[in-house]
Each structure stands twice: as C-alpha cells, then as structure tokens.
Amino acid sequence: MGNARNIAFWLILFLLILALFNLFSGSGNTLQSQSVPYSEFVASVDKGSVSEATIDGETIRYRGTDGTQYTTIAPKDAEITQRLIDNGVAVKAESQEQSGFQSFMISLLPFLLLIGVWIYFMNRMQGGGKGGAMGFGKSKAKMLTEKSGRVTFDDVAGIDEAKEELEEIVEFLRNPQKFRRLGGQIPKGALLVGPPGTGKTLLARAIAGEAGVPFFTISGSDFVEMFVGVGASRVRDMFEQAKKNAPCIVFIDEIDAVGRSRGAGYGGGNDEREQTLNQLLVEMDGFESNEGVIIVAAxxxxxxxxxxxxxxxxxxxxxxxxNPDIKGREKILGVHARKTPLGPDVDLRLIARGTPGFSGADLANLVNEAALMAARVGRRFVTMVDFENAKDKVMMGAERRSMVLTDDQKEKTAFHEAGHAVVGLTLPKCDPVYKATIIPRGGALGMVISLPEIDRLNWHRSECEQKLAMTMAGKAAEILKYGEDNISNGPAGDIQQASGLARAMVMRWGMSDKVGNVDYEQAHEGYMGNAAGGFSISAHTKELIEEEVRRLIDESYQSAKSILEERREEWERLAEGLLEYETLTGDEIRRVMAGDPPESDDADGGAPVTEKPSLISVPKTKPKPSRGKGSDGGLEPEPST
Structure with missing residues (x-):
C-alpha cells in the first residue's frame, strides 16, 4: 500500500507539471517558430512572402510561403492588420481572455509544488505509515497471518515451562468458560524475559499459530517518533484496532525501547517516550476495560x-x-535438523552435550554451519564430522592454516597447550578435556577445550582453585621448558582469565576469609559511585583485595608447576604428539600421554575424555568450555552465549 501511494503521488505531480507546461506553451508553435525583427516581417508582407498570420496581442505568428514558421513582436501603435489584408494574407486573431487564468496558475504553481514536496517528506519521515502524511498518529501494528509462515508449539523446544504457561493463555482464548466458571480471569499481559536468542519471538509466533485469533505484532521502537504525542496516539489507535478484533493478541517486541523507567530520561515529564509509556499503562489497566485483548511483550x-x-x-x-539445558538443546537440535538430511553417525545428544550455554539461535546457527560445510565438500547428507567442525568454528573461530609459524613458535605453542591438558586431566574437578590443538584459530595460536558432562549451575571454591591451576598451567609449562628469561606473551589470555576468576572469588563470591562476605565489585571498579547508591572503600581494603587475588593466582601457578614437574614425561610426550598430529581429541590425548600412538579412526568422533589416569577419580563438571586466546594459545574466559 505504501508503494502504491508513493507511485500515485508522483504520477499526479508529473501530470500537474505537464498540464501547466502545455498551458504556458500555448499551442506549442512558439517554441518551434523562428523569431524575426518586426521590420523583416513587414518587408515579407510587402513582398507577398506571408501566407497566413495569427495575431495574439502584440505577438504575431506567421507562416511563410515556404512553410516556415516565424514569430515577431509588433509595436503598440503599429497598424499591420490592414496591410496584411491588402496583401491577401489570411489573418486570424486569438482571444486574450485566458491571460487571467494563466496568471493565476503561474502564481499558484509554487504553492502546489511546495505542498507536494512537504507531503512527500512527511510521508518519508513517518516511514509510509497508515494514511500517509496525515496518518502518522496511526498504529503501525501489523496483523500476522498464516501466509507469513505458520509456527506452532511443535516448533518450539527446550523451554517447556515457558511453553506451558503460554499454552494456558491459548487455551483460555479457545475455551474461556472452562476458567471463568471457577472465577478465573484472562491474563491481561505476559512478559517474556530472557537472554537474546532463546526463542521469545518464536514463542509469540507459536501463540499466533495456535490461538486461531487475530494476532498483531509491533516493535517497541515503532511507538516513538520525533513529534510530541505521536507515540501516545499510536498506542490508542493500536488498542482501538485490538478491541475491534477482540479476542486477540498484541505482541510488542523489545518493549524496553518504550517501557524504560520514568524519570530517567533527559526530557523530564514532557519526554515523548514517557508520554507513550503513560498511555500504554492506562490502556492496559485504566478506567476502560480491554476484555479479550492480551498483550504479550518480549x-x-x-x-x-x-x-x-x-x-x-x-x-x-x-x-x-x-538458555536450554542439555535435554532442551537436544530437542532444539532435532527441530532445526528436520529439514537437514543427517548421516547415520550423527548423535544429537553428543552434540548437545558439547554445546553448553548455547541458546536456540546458537544451535540453529550450528546446524546451518554444519549443512554449509557438508555442501561445500559435496556430501549428500550431514555427518558427525561436519557438526564437529562447525562446533569448533563457532566456539573457537575458523582455522588459520595459511598463517606461517616457525618451528620455534609451534614448539612453544605445543608445550603451552600440553601443560593445560595435563593439569586439566590430573585435577579431579576440572572439566573433561575435549580437544587440544596447535592449529591457529581466531586470535589464538593454539588452545585446549574442556567440555562438561552435565550442565552446572554453581561453582565451589575447590573447583575454582583447580580451574585457576589449569589456566596458569600454560605459563608454568613455558617456564619449566624454556626458563624464566624466555617466557613469551603467550600466557596473556591465561592471566586475564585467571585475574577475572580470582577477582570474582574475592570480591563477589565471598571465597576469601580475609576479605569476608562483602560484595566489593561495584565500589572497587567505580561503576556506580555514591550518587547512585554505591560506596567507596578504603585503601587498606583495596590492598587486601589485591593481595588475596594475587595469592590465589600464585598458589594456582605453583600447583600447576608441581603437577607438570611430577608428570614431565607425559607432558613432553603430549607436546611431541601435538607437534606431530596438530590436533588430538578425546582418548587420543590419554593414549599419547601413555606413549601409544593415537587411533586415527576414533569411533566417537572426538568425545570428551571422561576417564582420568587410574590414580585420579572421575571429575565433576562445569557449565562452559574454555576458549583458547592469546598470542601463543593462552586461555581466556568464554563470553556467555
């Protein structure tokens, strides 16, 4: 509709200009005539070279005997008419009554053009909304129909509790008497809260597909415009449309664009966003009831x-x-893999186990990357190898095999990563080691990946200390192999991760007896300040915090160093294995440490090592893998997914 209105506007404007052009140009002959002096015209009349003449006020248009058109301007006191008649020239005269209308149109043309340009720009500023320039106060809510792709609750997986609550709303819309006979009232609104990519908008589309009632969708940013009062007007219009189609559902995506706390803006009480929010509050629960209108926001x-x-x-x-747990991730992978032909070796549960912290959008991207990799090599279906490669690409970055590394750089990277792997395998509360590689990926020259067996929701002090030891093992390995003087900047990422974890233990989690059970993070970093309710801390407390952070890191470093000294032969064998094979996964790491060659046809496709050496018990697990970073493959905290 918006495109049709724009085309119509420009068509009318073009026709108007064309009509005025034709009007001003008269018969069009003036533009095609040759202008001559009046004296030459008189001489031509006397010679008999003029066949016909048209007198239009002071303008005389005449045709020569050769058919050429001429134009001249006669003086006011010239008596040319009788001379033309005497010489046998056919004379015509044009009325001057149209000159007033022409003058009026000439004076009106600038205003018409100005109005047309104003309407065009107003329409553009309002995004071509309902009613064009005069309809910028109308709601931009669009009714969602099955033509745009019907989604049902069968397409939603991994968030069963959220789905159950919204299924009840759909059931209420289908059979309201079932609830009203017990005094139940239909909910006025449902707010979907969660990290990006978890499926909030997908849930709303599933409600639309299941409810069988009109479903309006709009973004929170569509309410606020540059004109005061437009947002409130659009809220009113949206609810008027909803009431006409009740029972119905209105979905507002990213409601924080218009629903932020009042008083926090720069415009005070006259802020346009706050006026829009006030109108939304009144419409949702004011004097007038909105029976049958349910607001769903995300x-x-x-x-x-x-x-x-x-x-x-x-x-x-x-x-x-x-974010879904391991069972939810398996179900989500099954939903996204419906249209993807899978090979017989694909185990979605193993993939779900290896993707802790992934959201639904992350898993959809993983399936898509695996399909692209399979298509790139010409496979007819997606295999487990494609999923493993796609997972490595998503978690660690693309391989940088074109990077040229010297033998010395490769050797340092191998011993660095072997140190991480050996300490991680030795300490019982570290995550099982999934893969070690010295192939550059992303910004790292190598990395060790640890994956949990089950999802974890909390951290214990002993687990944090052992994770710190595994993190600092890269630097300990470099010092043991090359000495203090030859340490590189490779452990930069390790130090960053260890510092972040140690500060969290001391300043947020109360895991330091000297600092105590006080949250010092905001005050220490200066995020809030006294004006926002924060507090300052003394220099003595700051010094104590830094001492405790350093103590935790130093003790972890010494623990890692002692483990590598005790298991030096296994550590060096693993480093040599990395130099030879570049990437070792699953049980291959354990076999290389024992002095055996790795099996190239590993059946489990790189499953995490779930067995420690016989003298160490099977480890418990943590929720997220570590990602390799740093110039020489040091570890860095993994960003939340």
Missing amino acids: TNRKDVLDPALLRPGRFDRQVTVP
Whole structure:
C-alpha cells in the first residue's frame, strides 16, 4: 500500500507539471517558430512572402510561403492588420481572455509544488505509515497471518515451562468458560524475559499459530517518533484496532525501547517516550476495560522496565525464557535438523552435550554451519564430522592454516597447550578435556577445550582453585621448558582469565576469609559511585583485595608447576604428539600421554575424555568450555552465549 501511494503521488505531480507546461506553451508553435525583427516581417508582407498570420496581442505568428514558421513582436501603435489584408494574407486573431487564468496558475504553481514536496517528506519521515502524511498518529501494528509462515508449539523446544504457561493463555482464548466458571480471569499481559536468542519471538509466533485469533505484532521502537504525542496516539489507535478484533493478541517486541523507567530520561515529564509509556499503562489497566485483548511483550532488559508496567493487572505473568539445558538443546537440535538430511553417525545428544550455554539461535546457527560445510565438500547428507567442525568454528573461530609459524613458535605453542591438558586431566574437578590443538584459530595460536558432562549451575571454591591451576598451567609449562628469561606473551589470555576468576572469588563470591562476605565489585571498579547508591572503600581494603587475588593466582601457578614437574614425561610426550598430529581429541590425548600412538579412526568422533589416569577419580563438571586466546594459545574466559 505504501508503494502504491508513493507511485500515485508522483504520477499526479508529473501530470500537474505537464498540464501547466502545455498551458504556458500555448499551442506549442512558439517554441518551434523562428523569431524575426518586426521590420523583416513587414518587408515579407510587402513582398507577398506571408501566407497566413495569427495575431495574439502584440505577438504575431506567421507562416511563410515556404512553410516556415516565424514569430515577431509588433509595436503598440503599429497598424499591420490592414496591410496584411491588402496583401491577401489570411489573418486570424486569438482571444486574450485566458491571460487571467494563466496568471493565476503561474502564481499558484509554487504553492502546489511546495505542498507536494512537504507531503512527500512527511510521508518519508513517518516511514509510509497508515494514511500517509496525515496518518502518522496511526498504529503501525501489523496483523500476522498464516501466509507469513505458520509456527506452532511443535516448533518450539527446550523451554517447556515457558511453553506451558503460554499454552494456558491459548487455551483460555479457545475455551474461556472452562476458567471463568471457577472465577478465573484472562491474563491481561505476559512478559517474556530472557537472554537474546532463546526463542521469545518464536514463542509469540507459536501463540499466533495456535490461538486461531487475530494476532498483531509491533516493535517497541515503532511507538516513538520525533513529534510530541505521536507515540501516545499510536498506542490508542493500536488498542482501538485490538478491541475491534477482540479476542486477540498484541505482541510488542523489545518493549524496553518504550517501557524504560520514568524519570530517567533527559526530557523530564514532557519526554515523548514517557508520554507513550503513560498511555500504554492506562490502556492496559485504566478506567476502560480491554476484555479479550492480551498483550504479550518480549525483552532481555527487565531491569530497566518501569515498575508500574510489571505489576499485576498490567503484565500478570512474567515468563522466563532461559538458555536450554542439555535435554532442551537436544530437542532444539532435532527441530532445526528436520529439514537437514543427517548421516547415520550423527548423535544429537553428543552434540548437545558439547554445546553448553548455547541458546536456540546458537544451535540453529550450528546446524546451518554444519549443512554449509557438508555442501561445500559435496556430501549428500550431514555427518558427525561436519557438526564437529562447525562446533569448533563457532566456539573457537575458523582455522588459520595459511598463517606461517616457525618451528620455534609451534614448539612453544605445543608445550603451552600440553601443560593445560595435563593439569586439566590430573585435577579431579576440572572439566573433561575435549580437544587440544596447535592449529591457529581466531586470535589464538593454539588452545585446549574442556567440555562438561552435565550442565552446572554453581561453582565451589575447590573447583575454582583447580580451574585457576589449569589456566596458569600454560605459563608454568613455558617456564619449566624454556626458563624464566624466555617466557613469551603467550600466557596473556591465561592471566586475564585467571585475574577475572580470582577477582570474582574475592570480591563477589565471598571465597576469601580475609576479605569476608562483602560484595566489593561495584565500589572497587567505580561503576556506580555514591550518587547512585554505591560506596567507596578504603585503601587498606583495596590492598587486601589485591593481595588475596594475587595469592590465589600464585598458589594456582605453583600447583600447576608441581603437577607438570611430577608428570614431565607425559607432558613432553603430549607436546611431541601435538607437534606431530596438530590436533588430538578425546582418548587420543590419554593414549599419547601413555606413549601409544593415537587411533586415527576414533569411533566417537572426538568425545570428551571422561576417564582420568587410574590414580585420579572421575571429575565433576562445569557449565562452559574454555576458549583458547592469546598470542601463543593462552586461555581466556568464554563470553556467555
């Protein structure tokens, strides 16, 4: 519709200009005539060279005997008419009554052009919304139909609790008497809260597909425009449309764009966003009831929303949509792999186990990357190798085999990564080692990846200390092999990760007896300041915090160093194996440490090592893998996915 209005506007403007051009040009002969002096015209009349003449006020248009058109201007006191008649020239005269209309159109043309340009730019500023330039106060909510791709609850997996709460809303819309006979009222709003990519918008589309009622969708940013009052007007219009189609559902995506806490803006009480929010609050729960209109909104910033928006009666239900657990990830992979032909060796549960912390969008991207890799090499279906390569690419970055490394750089990287792997295999509470490689990926020259067996929701002090030891093992390995004077900048990522974990233990988690059970992070970093409710800490406390952080890191480094000294032969064998094979996965690492050659046709495709050496018990697990970083393959904290 917007394109049709733009085309119509430009067509009308073109026709108007064309009509005015034709009007001003008269018969069009003037533009095609040759202008001559009046004296030459008189001489031509006397010679008999003029066949016909048209007198239009002072303008005389005449045709020569050769058919050429001429134009001249006669003086006011010239008596040319009788001379033309005497010489047998056919004379015509044109009325001057149209000159007034022409003058009016000439004076009106600038205003018409100015109005047309204003309408065009107003339409552009409002994004071609309903009603064009005069409809910028109308709602931009669009009704979602099955033509745009019907999604049902069968397409949603991994968030069963959230799905159950929303299924109840759909059931209420289908059979309201089932709930009303017991005094139940339909919820006025449901707020979907969760990290990006967890499926909030997908859930809303599933509601639309299942409910069988009109479903309007709009973004929070569509309410706020440059004109004061436009947002509030659009809220009113949206609810008017919804009431006409009740029962219906209105989905507002990214509601934090308009629902932020009042008083925090720069415009004070006259802020356009706050006026829009006030109108939304009144429409959701004011004097007038909106029976049968359910508002579903999504955000990943619940902390910035206005408290009045979150109270019962506005958003009665706040549905948390978290990252899926291992069972949820397996179901999500099954949903996204429906249209992907899978090979007989693909084990979705093993893939789900190796992707802790992945959201639904991350898993969809993983399946897509695996399909692209399989298509690139010409396979007819996607194999487990494709999934493993896609997982490595997503988690660690693409391989950089074109990077030229010297033998010395490769050797240092191999001993560095072998140190991480040996300490990780030795300490019982470290995650099982999944893969060690000295192939550059992303910004790292090598890395060791550890994956958990099950999802973990908390951390214990002993686990954190052992993770610190595994993190510092890279630097300990370089010093043991090459000495203090030849240490490189490879452990830079290790030190960054260890510092972050140690500071969290001391300043947030109360794992230091000297510092105590006080959260010092915000005050220490200066995030909030006294004006926002923060507090300052003394120099003595800051010094104590730094001492405790350094103590934890130093003790972990010494622990890693002692393990490598004790198991030096295994460590060096593993480093030599990395230099020879570049990448070792699963049980291959354990076999190389024992002095046996790795099996190239490993059946499990690189499953994490779940067995420690016989003198060490099987480890417990943690929720996320470590990613390799640093110029020489040091580890760095993994960003949340």
